[in-house]
Amino acid sequence: MVFNIIARNQDDHVKNIAFLMDRSGNWSLAPAFDMIYSYQPGGNWTSSHQMTVNGKRDNFTLDDFLACGKSALLKRGQAKAILNEVRQIVSCWTDYADHAGVNSNQRDKIHKTLRLNPFE
Template sequence: MRRCASGWRGCWAEGHALSANVALKAAGETLGYPELAQLLRRRGVAAGGLHREQMKELFRRMVFNILMDNIDDHEKNHALLMTDSGEYELSPAFDVLPSGQALGYQQMRVGAQAADATLDNALSECAQFGLKRAEAQEQVKDVCALVDGWRVHFDQAGVRPGDIQSLAQQIDRAFLLDQRQAESARHGVVGGAA
């Protein structure tokens, strides 16, 4: 695959892309994160283990979407870029925003409990992402730490204080904050911003 002027592989203007919706339906799969991970395992770029790294990245994105209350994570907001050899690469993330709807479920299947937006559900099928339980828990811990810093990041990005307070009502609501704090406690980390 060629490089774009911006430098990243898989440029939309120069390569072929397909939504997870199209890719999963064409493969006869359920519309879910684990199924998309398995599609990357089967059809992803094997050279250098890129498909394994991208399966892990997809797991991290799923956990991030759960913790940031991004429920607009439907199969059309995930894309695969096709290389010249017909292999898939996970596109850069896009349309990732807190929804503020507090529904408690994602748009795609997360794990054994369907689309329930819980870390336990995300961990329930971690093997589908090529991760052992301990590896998946480490990824969850890292994403929790990242999300705990959301206020600082938003402030540095110029988000107005009033908007941060409004977002805090969703991102730091009990259902999500409790999950982050439980994960921090499990690892002996002081965290879980409030």
């Protein structure tokens, strides 16, 4: 969820969250999948997030993330650490894009929309 918000995967929905059961019947969260930049301000599906965070689809605050963390039984410090770790990784977008050969116009267009510092 944190990655989707910061990196603008606005097509996040419940079919993107899955669980795996082992042979003993124990459940675990499946590895992440379908995580890609998908933001189009005028788009029907990608102008705002499909899943809500603390009842909101946009204009998220630190309190929204902390409320979600609390519902997942995370302590405030743990939730903030996750937020900061993801934000730090996504802030390296231009390096990743250059390494992958993304053209500079597209790289910069995406970079301008990333939510890197809105949750102070």
